[in-house]
Amino acid sequence: MVTSFLNTTLVDLLRDRALSSTAGYTFLTDGETQTEQLSYRQLDEQARSIAAHLQALRLEGERALLLYPPGLELIAAFFGCLYAGVIAVPAYPPRRNQKADRIRAIAQNAQPAVVLTVRSLQDAIDLPGRCIATDAIAPAASEWRSPDVEADAIAFLQYTSGSTSQPKGVCITHRNLLHNLSLVYQKFGHSPQSRCVIWLPPYHDMGLIGGILQPLYGNFPLTLMSPVAFLQKPDRWLQAISRDRATTSGAPNFAYERCLKISPEQRSRLDLSSWEVAFVGAEPIRVETLDRFAEAFAECGFRREAFYPCYGLAEATLFVSGGKKSDSPSILTVEKTALKQHRVAIDPAGERLVSCGQVVDQVAIVDPETLVPCAIDRIGEIWLAGTSVAQGYWNQTDPAFEAMLNGQPFLRTGDLGFLHNGELFVTGRLKDIMIIRGQNYYPQDIEATIAQSHPALQPNAGAAFVDSGDRLVVVQEVTREQWRSIDVDAAIAAVRSAVSQQHQLQVEAIALLKPNSIPKTSSGKIQRFACREGFEQGKLEAIAQWP
Structure with a gap:
């Protein structure tokens, strides 16, 4: 103790x-x-x-x-x-x-x-x-x-x-x-x-x-x-x-x-x-x-x-939720189409999501547009309250720390998720969501599909985004072992085919990058905005580009 x-x-x-x-x-x-x-x-x-x-x-x-x-x-x-x-x-x-x-x-x-x-x-x-x-x-x-x-x-x-x-x-x-x-x-x-x-x-x-x-x-x-x-x-x-x-x-x-x-x-x-x-x-x-x-x-x-x-963020110091020690991670299988509509529907043949466990302080799932708490089966923004929530940002105000719910201050995390049987499931970032033909798509889902589409592509080293021309664009690192010998045409074809089959989307531009060159934070997170900016300005270290 x-x-x-x-x-x-x-x-x-x-x-x-x-x-x-x-x-x-x-x-x-x-x-x-x-x-x-x-x-x-x-x-x-x-x-x-x-x-x-x-x-x-x-x-x-x-x-x-x-x-x-x-x-x-x-x-x-x-x-x-x-x-x-x-x-x-x-x-x-x-x-x-x-x-x-x-x-x-x-x-x-x-x-x-x-x-x-x-x-x-x-x-x-x-x-x-x-x-x-x-x-x-x-x-x-x-x-x-x-x-x-x-x-x-x-x-x-x-x-x-x-x-x-x-x-x-x-x-x-x-x-x-x-x-x-x-x-x-x-x-x-x-x-x-x-x-x-x-x-x-x-x-x-x-x-x-x-x-x-x-x-x-x-x-x-x-x-x-x-x-x-x-x-x-x-x-x-x-x-x-x-x-x-x-x-x-x-x-x-x-x-x-x-x-x-x-x-x-x-x-x-x-x-x-x-x-x-x-x-x-x-x-x-x-x-x-x-x-x-x-x-x-x-x-x-x-x-x-x-x-x-587990789930956490700097604005809540670190830790927000986690599972039970010595228990296997809780998995929920949900319908993919419903996720695109910000709904949660159980489907044994659907997409598997990992629970981030029980939230230790106060949490609310809130519609980010109406600022009203979501129904149980809806995905919304994760709001937090409690002793771990920070005072705010140094030398600047931000709406994230100014939210109120039932007269109580809450932190708007910018993360999307839902609660199921008291456990928190995180589905993505509010700012990262891509709206294509009226449907919501989480870039990390498409990125995971891309990384698995061809053996020469490096896992956790790609970004999917919609550019200023409303095109679905993919930038993806090639592995260190294969970047000099990769069959570019085969890799690009594999990416396009996989995304089409699994997400019913057409990739309209692809850049294959040198190893360890994709913009990341110091903690290893992909910087999607920097990827988009670098792609549009031609500043990424691409070894091949299509079309």
Whole structure:
């Protein structure tokens, strides 16, 4: 049982762990066996040193932009900010100019008083103002003064991934965090005997809150690796789970897809029998992916009951809903035609949808046009209320936080879904829906069909959208193994045929892209608006285009 910290702060949480816990973080520097370690006691000491430096600069209440590679320095800087009463702003670090525009957009909105980083990145940061390398700060833990910070103070700004718009800074308070961490701890069935492995980017909600902060809250150890380590060799993730006897780990759907390419020889060295909670979220969850993964890794001791589909978003801190630990994911089979009409009709021969479990706070399914709650069998926008819902966006107002229902404020998530027997099913994004000949189509359904239409097409690396000429357009990556030898005509014909047969739609333009070139967020989500913009401006890295 974890002591309640609901009316305190993350500073109180880490101070408690530093005095009473022997657990901490292990970072796999090479993604495999080389490690750096940081106990909660050592983290507290480093945080106090960084905080003392920030306090000397009189930065309490200001923002600090955190630009770090994945690793332990970022964690120390994050808590250093909290220990100083400074609002942390974690962001993806500069890398070959790929993230420069996003960093500038975040800096323009947050107006940080200081940038914190490491010496190795300091010269690559092109932002105005003071820049401090925290790995060069002299030890000064004894000079730290406990900040005057309350539970409702903003702890950090969580910039949204920007899959449909410019990034916005969600104001996450200490109360939001500790409430949501408590929910995750309870729903995942965690205990001090739990062990976690994570590779997710630490710059957004799932990696930072679900990955880094949850083990601290639960008082159990965490092993981290960088996202690049996983993307280079997906078996590193499963090796770490096997080696550490991890009980909790997870990722978006695409990561489980990538693991299906692990060879039989690599699988033979894995023991996944300790894995109790294999959470999956952050993007549409495919029943087919869960089925294939469970079948492929059953010989390694993986149990299908370990899958834990869940739903969340930054505006609600992280976690919104999840299933029951040790239960197989709940599947509902519905009629495809009804879905296009935003209706739910059970059809044993229809499309299989994965439940995201019971919602832990208040939820309403609302017609996004009339703003009236939907009938039970209708799909609508998911609205939320509760302690996890954030205060709003930094330095800007947004209708998403201004909705009212029965006199109570609700958050408009922009996600579409429905409730069935008390469980939440998420069907898509309101902004992503394509209306073709009066019918509603979810792009992720068409994208899944496309990825399965030809072996040279990379799963979870395509986008379907309607362009400015009202044409159905597909942009799709080719696999690394086949992009130089692909039969372009055969692949294009396969895409057109599959979409026609399964969705009764005609694809009117196709672009096949180089591997790893499709626009994505730092969390791996496809940026459909950027794909459309890049296609129309001819800026995508296409190896072939039709017509």
